[in-house]
Amino acid sequence: MVQCDERPADRAPSWVRCERCAELVYGKRFGRTLSVCPGCGWHAHLTAPQRLDQLLDRGSTSPVGQVEPVHDPLEFTDTRPYPDRLADARAATGLREAVVCVRGSIEGRPLVVAAMDFRFLGGSLGCGVGALITEAARTSLRQRIPLLLVTASGGARMQEGVMALMQMAKTAQALTELDEAGVLTLSLITDPTYGGVAASFATLPDVIIAEPGARLGFAGPRVIEQTTGQRLPEGFQTAEFLLEHGMVDNVVPRSALRATLGRLLALGSPSRRPPRDVAPASSGRILRRPEEVAQRDSWEAVRLARHPERPTTLHYADHLLEDFHELHGDRLGADCPAIVGGPGRLNGLPVMLIGHHKGGPGLAERQHRSFGMATPAGYRKSARLMRMAEKLGLPVITLIDTPGAAPGAESEKGGQAVAIAENLRLMSRLKVPVVAVLTGEGGSGGALALAVADRVLISENGLYSVISPEGCAAILWKQPEAAPAAAAALRLDARELLRLGIVDGVVPEPPGGAHGDHAAAAALLRDALGAALDDLVPYEPERLLLERRSRFQRFGVETRIPSGTGRGTP
Known part of the structure; x- marks a missing residue:
């Protein structure tokens, strides 16, 4: 900054020359812009x-x-x-x-x-x-x-x-x-x-x-x-x-x-309990019995879960949260655009929202977001935000919508397997409530890396699977056209997942699916999240950890598939 006439040092100069574009700016105007050049945006x-x-x-x-x-x-x-x-x-x-x-x-x-x-x-x-x-x-x-x-x-x-x-x-x-x-x-x-x-x-x-x-x-x-x-x-x-x-x-x-x-x-001193002036959201409807969930063809469930106009995490953030502030980066060298997250307030309660983001319906944006397939940097970013949430006592909400973790040489060199494993360990020991919602696709370990939670919910048209139907068909059926049969065999739709005990409840969607009405889908999700957090927020950390670990320890021990149900066979 150059003074163009001689004045006492504690008084503003009459004119200021921008160090970047060399434009002369009237001193009082420069003061009104907080010492930022109105021409090029240079910050003095x-x-x-x-x-x-x-x-x-x-x-x-x-x-x-x-x-x-x-x-x-x-x-x-x-x-x-x-x-x-x-x-x-x-x-x-x-x-x-x-x-x-x-x-x-x-x-x-x-x-x-x-x-x-x-x-x-x-x-x-x-x-x-x-x-x-x-x-x-x-x-x-x-x-x-x-x-x-x-x-x-x-x-x-x-x-x-x-x-x-x-x-x-x-x-x-x-x-x-x-x-x-x-x-x-x-x-x-x-x-x-x-x-x-x-x-x-x-x-x-x-x-x-x-x-x-x-x-x-x-x-x-x-x-x-x-x-x-x-x-x-x-x-x-x-x-x-x-x-x-x-x-x-x-x-x-x-x-x-x-x-x-x-x-x-505003995040500085959050209470573990919702503010008193916020009405509890216990009216939120979560479908908890398989018979409450409409039965649909498994391949149709796959089609709906992948609909390109289905709401993304940032869509939900806009509708669900007040004062949402997206944070970026893993602090190690990258910012993966397939994972987004940051703090905000849900029904007045400060929370940390983290989720996969596939991007908008345009192909270029979806490619930029890698169709929601996170790199190791994405999982490290999510871990950083979870640790911050635990430090500040913020409940964690994760929204899951991914075909799987990003494949490729760069992801492998970056430690994809280690990044996912570290998230599984971290989420197992977070001392704050964690609610995960499968809002679209839940593909393999890339989805599970955000789903080790106290309550795991799924949208009515969501899915969750160890592998994509196409991948399963290629490996076991040896023919890609067998994907619909693989989808049925994998039992990846909301009704079957609820029956298996993999999810704790199903979040209803607007008629025709969430892609047709983002606002209505967000309202239903808000009610479900509010109900889950009303239940979890009063828990002491020790109870959260004990019950979260017990939830996952029982898989493969208590889960039973009733006989007489149809199964696809390779």
Whole structure:
């Protein structure tokens, strides 16, 4: 940002030149756009006080207790003594250190905020910053309110040597205590965030959002290019690049930050019981006896379950949940579009929704979503969201609609079998209620990876099978045209699954099927989910775990298929 006339530093310039497109913007207009270029969307750097002023409710701030760290532990001197550099930074910024920590509120919801200021020695992480971040986390822990970290840093502070390095572990431990206590943590990545900050408290919170164009990484691009001799791709380490590669949950423009953070903060202290002002949804109708479910041809059930206009997880999220906020990425390198999920409120109760997403009726969108066939990154993303739900005490709802897990060399190299197995283990021990609904196809282990639940329901026209009818026909019948016979033999429709005890109930669909009326299908699903959660939410974790494990242990022991029923034969 360039000032075009001389004014006191604490007053806005008359004109601002955009660093990206070089457009001149009238200073007052630039202020009204929150220091974002109205032409190209470039987000200018903000000071810590500016950031707090933009994010927090007016008049809500109070300082977090100060701490006095070790001063100049190495007696470091380069071209100047380190104490002189500190004094200059304090005089230039009016700050004591490179982070400002306060208690405040966003849209009336209390939180603790630690906002970094790049002007102060490049926002470097030294003993002072480490002590203040740790104190902010402890304040959050004592008061049981969420912690928001706003990062801007070039890395660890070289003038403090290995003492600065230790602050990475110190701040990571502080966030671990918040994890153990079930306190929500949020990170807002601003430009730039590198080095020791990126590799510690900036990337450990439950939800990571980034401003457009913000850069995040352990090593800077110049260092990487000099070390490897390779030219980096365009946009490398930017927020958009990181979103695509599963490292951040969302890229949020500055104008939407307060609203986004407000929705996320609503998850901060959920009760295990529904709010008192929310009417119980016990009126929800779940078909629990096989004779209540219409009998239909198995192949017709397959056709309906695969209907391209059947509602997807995102369709259901729009109809079922208030304040749904989709989260992205496995935090390891990818964001699988075949699995979607995020928090929202069902009948006023905060929940975590996770599900397969086949995409809309258009072929290009369905191909982008791999027809709901998840990669290992998709199952790792779902596991991350489940762990977050357990930490915050949110019930988990999974919506299953997939032909199976994504096949192929890339999935195998990524550890598809391990990713599915890890989900089975994780869901077996989640200490929050879990309700799974087979809303369409339930194909093999790719479906089961989201279906180890306290209550397993199936939509009236859903299916669940160890293999597709086509696959079964090819292997056992040795002819693909035997798929209808294989479908009948596999007993994969809702009525048969209820009779076998594989599902606990059937969710009715509108006449003709869910594809004909998404809103009506969602209303029926909402009632069923509400009824299931009304039953499960009061359970203590020990009861949930015991009954969930017992549910799956009995399969193959108690399940009996009455004699005299027709079976397909190869």
